[in-house]
Amino acid sequence: MQSAKKGKLLFCGIALALALLMCAVCLFAAAEDTASAANLGQGSTGDKVSEMQRKLKNWGYYDGSVDGIFGSGTRKAVEYFQRTNGLTPDGVVGRATAAALGMTLSGSSSGGNESSSGVLRRGSSGDRVSEMQRKLKNWGYYEGSVDGVFGQGTESAIKYFQRTNGLTPDGVVGRATAAALGMTLSGSSSGGGESVSSSDLELLARVVYGEARGEEYIGQVAVAAVVLNRVASPSFPGTIAGVVYQAGAFDCVADGQINLSPDDTARRAAQDALNGWDPTYGCLFYYNPRTATSAWMLSRPVKLVIGQHNFC
Amino acid sequence: MRPKNLEEKKQALEAYAAELAEEDNGAGKRGAKRAKKKRAAKTAVFSVTAALAVGAIAGLSVALAYSEDMNSLRSEYMRDMEGVYTRHYYDLSDSANALDVALGKLNAAYTASAQQDILYDVWNAAGLAGVSLSAFEGGEEGVMQASKFVNQTGDYAHYLAERLDDGEPLSREETEKLAKLRAMTGVLRRALGETREGISEGRLFLGEDGMLSELTGAFDAFADPEVDYPEMIYDGPFSDALEHRECKAVKGMERITPEEGAELLREYIADASAIEYLDRTESDAVTLNYSVTTEAGRGFAQLTEEGGMLIAYNILPERRAAAEGDPQACAVARAFAKRAGYGDLAVVWCASAQGTTYVNLTPVQDGAVLYPDLIKVKVDEGSGEVTGLDATHYLYNHTDRTLPEAKLTVAEAEAKLSLPAVSEGRLALIPMDETKEVLTYEFECEREGTYFVYIDALTGEETNILYVIDDTEQGEMLM
Numbered sequence: 001m002q003s004a005k006k007g008k009l010l011f012c013g014i015a016l017a018l019a020l021l022m023c024a025v026c027l028f029a030a031a032e033d034t035a036s037a038a039n040l041g042q043g044s045t046g047d048k049v050s051e052m053q054r055k056l057k058n059w060g061y062y063d064g065s066v067d068g069i070f071g072s073g074t075r076k077a078v079e080y081f082q083r084t085n086g087l088t089p090d091g092v093v094g095r096a097t098a099a100a101l102g103m104t105l106s107g108s109s110s111g112g113n114e115s116s117s118g119v120l121r122r123g124s125s126g127d128r129v130s131e132m133q134r135k136l137k138n139w140g141y142y143e144g145s146v147d148g149v150f151g152q153g154t155e156s157a158i159k160y161f162q163r164t165n166g167l168t169p170d171g172v173v174g175r176a177t178a179a180a181l182g183m184t185l186s187g188s189s190s191g192g193g194e195s196v197s198s199s200d201l202e203l204l205a206r207v208v209y210g211e212a213r214g215e216e217y218i219g220q221v222a223v224a225a226v227v228l229n230r231v232a233s234p235s236f237p238g239t240i241a242g243v244v245y246q247a248g249a250f251d252c253v254a255d256g257q258i259n260l261s262p263d264d265t266a267r268r269a270a271q272d273a274l275n276g277w278d279p280t281y282g283c284l285f286y287y288n289p290r291t292a293t294s295a296w297m298l299s300r301p302v303k304l305v306i307g308q309h310n311f312c
Numbered sequence: 313m314r315p316k317n318l319e320e321k322k323q324a325l326e327a328y329a330a331e332l333a334e335e336d337n338g339a340g341k342r343g344a345k346r347a348k349k350k351r352a353a354k355t356a357v358f359s360v361t362a363a364l365a366v367g368a369i370a371g372l373s374v375a376l377a378y379s380e381d382m383n384s385l386r387s388e389y390m391r392d393m394e395g396v397y398t399r400h401y402y403d404l405s406d407s408a409n410a411l412d413v414a415l416g417k418l419n420a421a422y423t424a425s426a427q428q429d430i431l432y433d434v435w436n437a438a439g440l441a442g443v444s445l446s447a448f449e450g451g452e453e454g455v456m457q458a459s460k461f462v463n464q465t466g467d468y469a470h471y472l473a474e475r476l477d478d479g480e481p482l483s484r485e486e487t488e489k490l491a492k493l494r495a496m497t498g499v500l501r502r503a504l505g506e507t508r509e510g511i512s513e514g515r516l517f518l519g520e521d522g523m524l525s526e527l528t529g530a531f532d533a534f535a536d537p538e539v540d541y542p543e544m545i546y547d548g549p550f551s552d553a554l555e556h557r558e559c560k561a562v563k564g565m566e567r568i569t570p571e572e573g574a575e576l577l578r579e580y581i582a583d584a585s586a587i588e589y590l591d592r593t594e595s596d597a598v599t600l601n602y603s604v605t606t607e608a609g610r611g612f613a614q615l616t617e618e619g620g621m622l623i624a625y626n627i628l629p630e631r632r633a634a635a636e637g638d639p640q641a642c643a644v645a646r647a648f649a650k651r652a653g654y655g656d657l658a659v660v661w662c663a664s665a666q667g668t669t670y671v672n673l674t675p676v677q678d679g680a681v682l683y684p685d686l687i688k689v690k691v692d693e694g695s696g697e698v699t700g701l702d703a704t705h706y707l708y709n710h711t712d713r714t715l716p717e718a719k720l721t722v723a724e725a726e727a728k729l730s731l732p733a734v735s736e737g738r739l740a741l742i743p744m745d746e747t748k749e750v751l752t753y754e755f756e757c758e759r760e761g762t763y764f765v766y767i768d769a770l771t772g773e774e775t776n777i778l779y780v781i782d783d784t785e786q787g788e789m790l791m
Contacts, residue, residue, distance in 0.1 A: 079385065089385060217628040218612035234463035234550035235456040237446035248449045265628060268666060272626060275670055276688055277702045279614060279624055281595035282557070296453060303595040311595075 040093040044070040048103070052093060055101050056081055081259075101259075120173040124150040132173060136161060200240045202262075204228075204270035207244055209262035210252025212309070219306040220266060222280050224273030226311065229284055236284070280304050283311040390518055397517040397524060400447035401507060407441035408500045411465070415494035418487075424476045431473035438466025441500075448524075454531030458500060460550075461534060461541070465493050467550040492542045496534075503530040551747060557596045561685075561710035565619030573600045573615045580622045580652045583607055583697075592617070597707055599623060608697050616707065622652040625701040629692045640696055645671035645689035648698040654687060654706070667693050675706075677715060680739035684709040684749055715741065716751055718769035725767040728774065731757035733765075742766055742776060750775055 040049055049068045056062035062077035075091035082089040082097055093101070120129055129148045136142035142157035155171040204224050212223040230236035230243040237243050245253060252258045262270075280286075286309040287297050300312040414433040421427045441462040448455050468489075472482060482490075507530065510523045517524045534541075544552045568576070570589040577587050586605040593599045599614040604627070611627025642659045649657050657673035658681050664670075669691045674681045690700035722737040735756035744750045752766040752775055762780040767773070 080389065089382075216610075216612075218626055221626060232549070233460075234467065235460040237459075238442070238463070242443075242446050246446050246449075248452075268628060268668075271665060271668075272690070272700065275690075275702070276686075276704065277624065277626055277700065278704060279593075279601075279612065279626070281593065281597040281599070281704070283595060301594075304593040304601075305591060 205262035210257035220269035225278035404444035434469035457534035
């Protein structure tokens, strides 16, 4: 009898554990990443919240003020952002949401060791160091491995980069060096005066990346040129953001790919278009003939074909 | 023997009976064990079933709560978006009414000052209408045409208001054009009228039976309007004159074949290892398009079909270590443009961004740099190679010009500056209002920043001011 009791207890224990496990899985799936201590949620304050609000505002998810306070308006904006980016709309910025926002959360396990100002120096580690090493390696300044650890080799490479780019060769990646590397420092709080033109370049690069990554370079320049041709046309809004976010104008806005971080090629294509390159000579539309369904669009005379896109 | 046998048999039987009893006893124990096992198995099945049921109920509860939450969020966002569309609809209605009223008032205004005030009101109302319209579906032809109407009307009104300021009165033809534009405002108001009825009936823009697509469709009246939309040719950025641009630089030149084009490209791009003809572009410019491979990588080049001019070249080089400063960039750019047949060009601007130096070049005529004919050349700072050329402005604008005689000396022009000049003035032909060209003196000035100031060489008026923005991502820019 005693052994039967033991067996029953054992099975009941297993059953309870199973039930608890299933509940935990369900709750975890629903709550996504709320468990991390570094998450941002309603009530949070500080530079990270400001950075997030600025991004949400720049991308059209948030209309409130960038005050560094995570209130109900910010929560709604985060939920809106999460919904349009295929994330669980819980209004909490965990690791997944932060990644989609192009942010790292202080204290998150992948954040590595950065100073609070975001300055990278010998001893720093993490994703930002990897990004910097990758750039240095691509541009021929660094031969070591991209391991996310700021060691002696990385410091030498930074000094070499600084020397050849007219910067003080101190081996420390501050704002000026980061800017020359095409990076922003995660903790940099003095960026309040970000110029409109940089935002335009960033937004245009996002459209290019969202709409035409994988296309050959000239096709990417052409997509950016179409956006700028629309800005100059009386038939469309008069700003880059107005054109990009006009309802139904670009698929990448509808499916949220506009919020992916653009790569170097997309940035260079956007830069070329802003500098005047327009291989389409005034085209206002492009479409993929294999997927387009609009009869009106398909009836327009095609002026140029580059890769997957017909320009008209 | 017999009794003995019997006894033996009896004993044997007793032993056998005992054995059987013992066996029976063992079988009973085994049966009990089997029963115990069965009970244990039953308990296990029951426990697992119970666990699964509890888990499923918990999962379902969470899913239901989640789904309820999602539905509530969805409704919230729908209401938010409904508010956005309704607001833009009302703003658009107000702007359309204001536009109609202002254009109507022009009939009564006979002094230049009153006309100017009203034209600025038209410009303002049209601008607001344009912003509201942009909230509705882009890419729909009706919405596009409606946007074109309000933006052109505003642009035209601004142009006329500025012209009145210069003392030039409205002509009869212009007054008639403004009357036609007022008639078009009626088309816009009618398109909005049906939606107003829907709102009165309690209909919404979104959801089932939503009016959004009906409203977008109502703008189709602009694609096939009842009133003839006047052709809008004037000196402004939205003028119809700019819709289909003429390629002045190659007008009347002989057409080339794709093979001839490939030969020309071999001359222009000396280090090209492979040139392949791709296709032809029939846009504002008609071009022959080629894929070009050089040491730096694979690129794209366009030649005008008429005249075979290298109009665009672009290549994406691999990032390499940047040369220090790269003072050769300007010389390399000039030499490349010269080889492509553009002659001796002046360097008017040089900016470095993201490993590339952008060099702006212009032709020089009678000592004046010709900004309308701007040619841009990209030089990769890593390799020092030319990685791009854009001569679109040259293609559209370059022609044999007769420049007017400057009426002011450079010293007289400099005396008109309000900022201290840090460079000697030079003559520069600059584009104005997209369709005009003005001969000016260009001065670089400094006061808490760098400015380029342009003084009209004929009238002495300050015609344009450009401010240099030092941008970390895009290099120096002019605004």
